[in-house]
Amino acid sequence: MxxxxxxxxxxxxxxxxxxxxxxxxxxxxxxxxxxxxxxxxxxxxxxxxxxxxxxxxxxxxxxxxxxxxxxxxxxxxxxxxxxxxxxxxxxxxxxxxxxxxxxxxxxxxxxxxxxxxxxxxxxxxxxxxxxxxxxxxxxxxxxxxxxxxxxxxxxxxxxxxxxxxxxxxxxxxxxxxxxxxxxxxxxxxxSESASKYKEAKYADVKLIQTADSIGQNFYFTVNGQATFMKGANWVPADVFLARMTKDRYRQLLIAAKEAHFNMLRVWGGGIYEDDDFYTLCDSLGIYVWQDFMFAGAMYPGDSGFLQNVKEEAKQQILRLRKHPCIVLWCGNNEIDEAWHNWGWQKQFEISANDSIRLWKEYVTLFHEVLPDLVRQYDSGRAYISTSPLYGWGREKSMTHGDSHYWGLWWGIKPIQIMREKIPRFMSEYGMQAMPNWKSINKYSIPDDWDTASVVMKAHQKHPTGYKTLSAYIQQEKLKPNSFRAFAAATQEIQHRAIKTAVEAQLQSNGRCMGSLLWQFNDCWPVCSWSVIDYYGKKKKAYFTLQALYKDR
Incomplete structure (x- = not known):
């Protein structure tokens, strides 16, 4: 070849x-x-x-x-x-x-x-x-x-x-x-013309991770000043990626800017986004936390796979380093947490010897290969191996590094728990909500308007999604009497959850220095954690964030 x-x-x-x-x-x-x-x-x-x-x-x-x-x-x-x-x-x-x-x-x-x-x-x-x-x-x-x-x-x-x-x-x-x-x-x-890459460009943004009286902090400085990062996790905005246009990127990113966001995390189960995305972030003043594309699995460690990944990472680093909006490279999404907290060894019947091997391969990829490439081709940007540092069930998740807190939603903890669960940097948390009613009408017909219908189940991909939403609706003493009212109630629940969480984070006197909601957008019409649905319609929680972040 x-x-x-x-x-x-x-x-x-x-x-x-x-x-x-x-x-x-x-x-x-x-x-x-x-x-x-x-x-x-x-x-x-x-x-x-x-x-x-x-x-x-x-x-x-x-x-x-x-x-x-x-x-x-x-x-x-x-x-x-x-x-x-x-x-x-x-x-x-x-x-x-x-x-x-x-x-x-x-x-x-x-x-x-x-x-x-x-x-x-x-x-x-x-x-x-x-x-x-x-x-x-x-x-x-x-x-x-x-x-x-x-x-x-x-x-x-x-x-x-x-x-x-x-x-x-x-x-x-x-x-x-x-x-x-x-x-x-x-x-x-x-033609055979020489390969040329644009030089790296950097914003004056630094990631600080040092021990302190609480545990280990995690925050960004901008021009030397500690800065609270306001934003969300970005997922691919379409299942069929070639349909994305500069105008679609612009619509979503302007919405992020109008919500007073200053950071988006490009999540590791999607794609390295098109240059249009990063160019718009550059111009809008939105910083990007960039994951490498690994999420929730133990990846192969053979030489062929590693060589493939090395070339992938090299190309993407060289392509993206010209964008000053990018302020952090992250090796993966939730793999370290999963290995230590999700019971994989028992679930997949992994032997002790295979466990040692799998973890060694993990360390090779995320603690050696990827950081080495970042140092070689983009030495002015920080790298972390994984997000979060600790799983949400561990005490250290509130005192050390970044946190994905899922007691809200997965644990069905009451919304008020978010007044207590204040980590150093909240890089994932959230609450589901149905899309807007006009959006629901675009992908369904009246015969489908029941959470037990085949169609509504098809557009809810979480295994306990509607059940969990119903539990929160009951906790918050809402009483929807129709499917349309149920959809509106889910947006009210999401609004209350996000308002409670962000208020506590902003009022934490510097303990928490970032809030990245899961998730900003959708790749198709679905009941999810997004605050803007697939059709670009804003949910109630979007306006909640906009109000909370104004002048902050």
Whole structure:
């Protein structure tokens, strides 16, 4: 395989290859027009082979798409005077995820990471007609195959962790199971011009983690002044990532700014966001806590996986370091906490020897490989290995480092507990709420308006979601007498919970120096912890935050 994987700035004379693609199920016969960048699901929708997966319970009927192999093809013509004396490269800014690439029926190579840019020397490129073929393999079947090859049980609720693919695509407690595939970023033909990266740019922001009389603090200074970070966790704003536009990013990020946020955490089960996201954060004065894309699982530790991740991390660090909004790199979301608190060893029947091995592999990736790359390519930014430092059931979670407190919601603790649970930096906490009524009408019909309906269950991904919401509604002595009233009551509950928590954090006399709500936004229409729903409609708690953070 002749492949150059280093990232470079696209030159002005690069030739776009985004237009003119067609697709089909592998060897299925008829070809259909494709849109690039795009995904197999959006192409199937656009060609009217499937209907909108977000309407009613359709998403649950579409898993067959993820179980099949798909291929994309493009033919393009080069004039006889096209300069082929210089080496040419076919560059894919993003392929999701496992695929073989061919040029003029010659195999160029296999890709296995949607977070990497892939560059192949265009051997066989010629004047006249040329053809690129990309054959995508089922992400579900590939993940299962890799899991079977593993010689140790690796804790995870499914086999998503074997793929370098957005983890939320396999489903989360706010996301549907729609593991798509496709050419999700730009494609172009490039010359051999030198690779150049923009230099790192830094805001005068520092992370402080030192021992104090309480335990270990965790706060940021801005221009030398300790600053309370007001914000939320950001998740991918669509299941089908190619649908994201600069305008959609702008709408959401302006809403964050108008709520007086100064920080968003890009959560590790999603994606490294598009440059448009970070450029907007730069201009709006919103700092970014950037996770690497690992969440809630024990990832492989073999040399092939590590080399893949090293190239991924290197590319992303080099791409993103030019954005001064980024103030922190974080190795993963909740893996350290899970290993020590979620009972994985018993649940997955992991032997003592395998436990030692798995933890050693964890340390290698998150305490050695990733911080070494940050030091090498972006030495002016802080790195932490995981978030949170301690699980929410441990006393130290309130006195040391950042905290994900889930006694509210998961523990069904009363809302008033948030007056007592004040950590050093609250990097996750939250309360679910239904979307706005107009939004509910977009993905359902009146026959669905009951929490026991198939459709409403499909748009609630937490296993006890409606039951937990009902418990809080009862605790707060609300008495909704209809489904619409229930939806409104959930927003009232979320408002009360967030108001109680943020007031206590702001009034803690410096004990707590940050509040990042779980979660800011949604990737599809769902009952979740977001304060802005998938359609961009603000819930009551959004305005609560806006009022609390004004002039703070």
């Amino acid at each position: 002749l492949m150059l994987s280093n990232l470079r700035v696209i030159a002005q004379n690069d030739m776009s290859l985004n237009e003119g693609w067609i697709f089909r199920e592998v060897n299925a016969g008829k070809w259909f027009k494709a849109s690039v960048p795009g995904t197999i699901h959006t192409d199937l929708m656009r060609t009217q082979q499937i209907e909108d997966p977000f309407f009613r319970d359709r998403a649950s009927q579409l898993l067959w798409i993820s179980e099949r192999n798909w291929e994309y093809k493009k033919e393009f013509f080069l004039r006889s005077n096209f300069n082929l004396n210089q080496k040419k490269y076919i560059v894919f800014d993003g392929l999701d995820t496992y695929a073989d690439v061919y040029l003029n029926e010659q195999f160029l190579g296999r890709v296995n990471n949607m977070f990497r840019q892939w560059r192949f020397e265009a051997i066989g490129l010629k004047p006249g007609n040329n053809q690129i073929l990309i054959r995508f393999f089922s992400p579900l079947r590939i993940a299962d195959s890799l899991a079977k090859q593993s010689d140790v049980k690796r804790p995870c609720e499914n086999n998503r962790h074997y793929l370098r693919k957005a983890q939320y695509h396999f489903g989360w407690d706010w996301a549907p199971q729609l593991p798509t595939c496709g050419i999700w970023k730009k494609v172009y033909l490039s």
